[in-house]
Amino acid sequence: MKDLFSGNVETKIAVCPGMWLLPGWIDAVTLEQIHADINTLSEVAPFRHMQTPGGHSMSVAMTNCGSAGWVTDRSGYRYTTADPLTGSAWPDIPARWQSLATHAAKVAGYADYVSDACLVNRYAPGASMGSHQDKNEQDYTQPIVSVSLGLPARFFVQGPERKGKSIPVDISSGDVIVWGGESRLWFHGVRPLKEGADPLFGAYRYNLTFRVAL
Ligand code: MD3
Ligand code: FE
Numbered sequence: 001m002k003d004l005f006s007g008n009v010e011t012k013i014a015v016c017p018g019m020w021l022l023p024g025w026i027d028a029v030t031l032e033q034i035h036a037d038i039n040t041l042s043e044v045a046p047f048r049h050m051q052t053p054g055g056h057s058m059s060v061a062m063t064n065c066g067s068a069g070w071v072t073d074r075s076g077y078r079y080t081t082a083d084p085l086t087g088s089a090w091p092d093i094p095a096r097w098q099s100l101a102t103h104a105a106k107v108a109g110y111a112d113y114v115s116d117a118c119l120v121n122r123y124a125p126g127a128s129m130g131s132h133q134d135k136n137e138q139d140y141t142q143p144i145v146s147v148s149l150g151l152p153a154r155f156f157v158q159g160p161e162r163k164g165k166s167i168p169v170d171i172s173s174g175d176v177i178v179w180g181g182e183s184r185l186w187f188h189g190v191r192p193l194k195e196g197a198d199p200l201f202g203a204y205r206y207n208l209t210f211r212v213a214l
Contacts, residue, residue: 007174012107015169016157018143018181020108026147026174030096034149034208035200037094038120041065044091045083047122053077059127060190065091066117068213070136077136079117079213093118093210101145101210108178110143115210123153123205129190131162134211142212143180149173149208150201151193158187173198 008024015021026034047061050072064070068079069090083090097118105113117137121129134144148171156166168191171177193205 015177016159016167016183016186019157019177019179019183021169021171022104022107022176022178024172024174025104025176026100030100031149031174031200033096034147037097038149038206041091041094041120044086044088045069046085047120048085059123060129061122061124061127063120063122064118065097065120066093066115066213068117070117070119070211070213079136097208097210100147104145104147104176104178105143108143108180110178110180113143113145113212115145115212117211117213119209119211121207121209123151123190123193123207125151125193125195125203128192131156131158131166131187131189133185133187134209135185137211137213139212140184141180143178143184145210146177146179147208147210148175148177149206150198151196151203151205153193153205154191156189156191157183158189160186162187173201 007027011023013021042063045063047063049057049061051074052072053076068081071080101115102113150173152172155169158166
């Protein structure tokens with residue numbers, strides 16, 4: 001029987017210590033379902049360009065689902081249980097998303113992964129994410145699971161400090177990355193998105209990042 005969520009189950013690449021790339025792991029039918037799930041989510045919790053503590057508007061549009069969601073505004077980066085835009089709780093993580101994240105984490109060696117926060121990033125052409133660490137979560141022994149959708153992108157991974165040469169990682173729709181262990185707190189970012197047309201996601205790239213935040 002074909003594995004759940006599995007397009008390509010043959011390849012598991014160690015990009016750097018603790019970071020596993022599962023290229024093409026999500027099959028075409030699941031991609032379509034996730035596309036519909038994102039549209040449903042964004043009707044309740046719309047994509048928005050959040051403000052950094054320094055007062056800049058982020059080029060990446062974001063929303064969240066889960067019992068906590070990642071936000072930034074003039075008072076800093078943090079997780080909240082309610083959407084500041086609507087005052088309501090963030091929508092639940094769709095069951096198939098949760099199951100996908102748990103399954104991907106297991107492939108990378110993490111049993112019983114249960115995410116409580118899923119940040120959904122939307123990149124239009126030109127949008128990028130500068131070098132940063134993900135450190136607003138409570139427990140760094142828990143990995144982050146990233147699902148790339150739509151237009152391809154180039155990540156860069158720098159290591160434990162924001163200096164020196166970075167490693168480029170090219171990512172396409174349906175790729176999954178599980179990062180934990182030594183690289184969990186490494187600096188990383190996303191190069192400006194190039195224009196293109198994805199058959200399903202159109203002129204955008206989306207990234208689901210599952211976290212254990214609380
Ligand atoms: C971790 N998102 O939301 S995730 C973020 O594609 C974020 O939207 C990016 O970083 C995105 O915080 C990238 C995948 C990723 C790539 C390289 C890493 C995570 C990494 C290198 C080290 C640690
Ligand atoms: Fe990050």
